[in-house]
Amino acid sequence: MAKLEVHQFPARSDNxxxxxxxxxxxxxxxxxxxxxxxxxxxxYQKGWTLTHILTTHxxxxxxxxxxxxxxxTGCIVVGPKQEAGSIPAIDVEVSEGDGVAVGKRNxxxxxxxxxxxxxxxxxxxxxxxxxxxxxxxxxxxxKLLEGDAKTMWSSxxxxxxxxxxxxxxxxxxxTNNNCRFALTVEPExxxxxxxxxxxxxxxxxxxxxxxTTIKQELATNPFLRPSSPAIQKRLxxxxxxxxxxxxxIRRCKDRF
Ligand SMILES: [Zn+2]
Numbered sequence: 001m002a003k004l005e006v007h008q009f010p011a012r013s014d015n016x017x018x019x020x021x022x023x024x025x026x027x028x029x030x031x032x033x034x035x036x037x038x039x040x041x042x043x044y045q046k047g048w049t050l051t052h053i054l055t056t057h058x059x060x061x062x063x064x065x066x067x068x069x070x071x072x073t074g075c076i077v078v079g080p081k082q083e084a085g086s087i088p089a090i091d092v093e094v095s096e097g098d099g100v101a102v103g104k105r106n107x108x109x110x111x112x113x114x115x116x117x118x119x120x121x122x123x124x125x126x127x128x129x130x131x132x133x134x135x136x137x138x139x140x141x142x143k144l145l146e147g148d149a150k151t152m153w154s155s156x157x158x159x160x161x162x163x164x165x166x167x168x169x170x171x172x173x174x175t176n177n178n179c180r181f182a183l184t185v186e187p188e189x190x191x192x193x194x195x196x197x198x199x200x201x202x203x204x205x206x207x208x209x210x211x212t213t214i215k216q217e218l219a220t221n222p223f224l225r226p227s228s229p230a231i232q233k234r235l236x237x238x239x240x241x242x243x244x245x246x247x248x249i250r251r252c253k254d255r256f
Contacts, residue, residue, distance in 0.1 A: 001024060004124060006169070006211075008169065019042050021046065027051045028051055029053065030075075032062035033053050052100075055079035063079075066088040066090075067088050077089045079093065080111070083119075094109045100122060105126065106125075112159065115145055119133060119155070121133060130169070136221070137171075139175055139220055139222075140178035141223040153226075153242060156223060167212075168210075176200060176209070185222040186234070188230055226245035226249065
């Protein structure tokens with residue numbers, strides 16, 4: 001069976017829209033709906049017809065297009081059960097382990113709270129792709145707006161355990177700035193130095209640094225690396241619980 005086709009495009013000021021398409025059935029899902037016009041333009045460019053919206057969390061820059069896109073296409077809006085009350089036009093409420101089908105391609109819901117209370121990610125194991133919304137960014141992670149460090153760390157641990165080659169799509173592109181921060185936390189990390197140089201070049205060329213992979217993030221993303229001896233030493237937190245070290249890195253980024 002043919003794998004999912006993915007179309008990533010900029011939306012709003014710094015969001016990414018992503019469309020996924022099952023070539024066998026024609027089913028097409030928008031991962032979140034930051035802006036109806038941008039999603040419609042993406043659909044038009046590819047010649048695809050929207051059948052689903054897979055919502056990661058309730059923030060307006062991820063749900064603003066829900067009502068209009070549903071009115072225009074009759075698409076099914078899927079979203080986290082824990083945030084159902086604040087997701088416009090939601091039809092299907094999902095939680096940990098639920099299956100989500102886009103045509104014949106099967107996704108799995110992974111609950112990844114922390115940025116928001118009910119944030120979910122969508123993992124398509126047979127396609128090797130995960131959509132993580134605002135939980136994990138390339139070389140960064142989402143702000144802890146509705147959850148504590150322990151909650152977010154256990155969400156990140158779930159994503160870190162996915163197969164290393166899994167492609168990871170995020171809701172935003174902050175990679176260049178994230179690299180500058182990460183180099184203050186772990187300047188001796190050679191993989192991070194290389195990534196930072198590549199990302200700076202991509203930014204100059206106006207090209208996205210996304211998608212990334214789980215493997216690349218494990219090697220470069222300080223928020224996935226609280227077990228790094230160099231990071232622990234720099235923060236003076238040797239041997240502390242990993243979620244506490246993660247929390248300290250998040251606090252440093254909030255002040256950066
Ligand atoms: Zn958000």
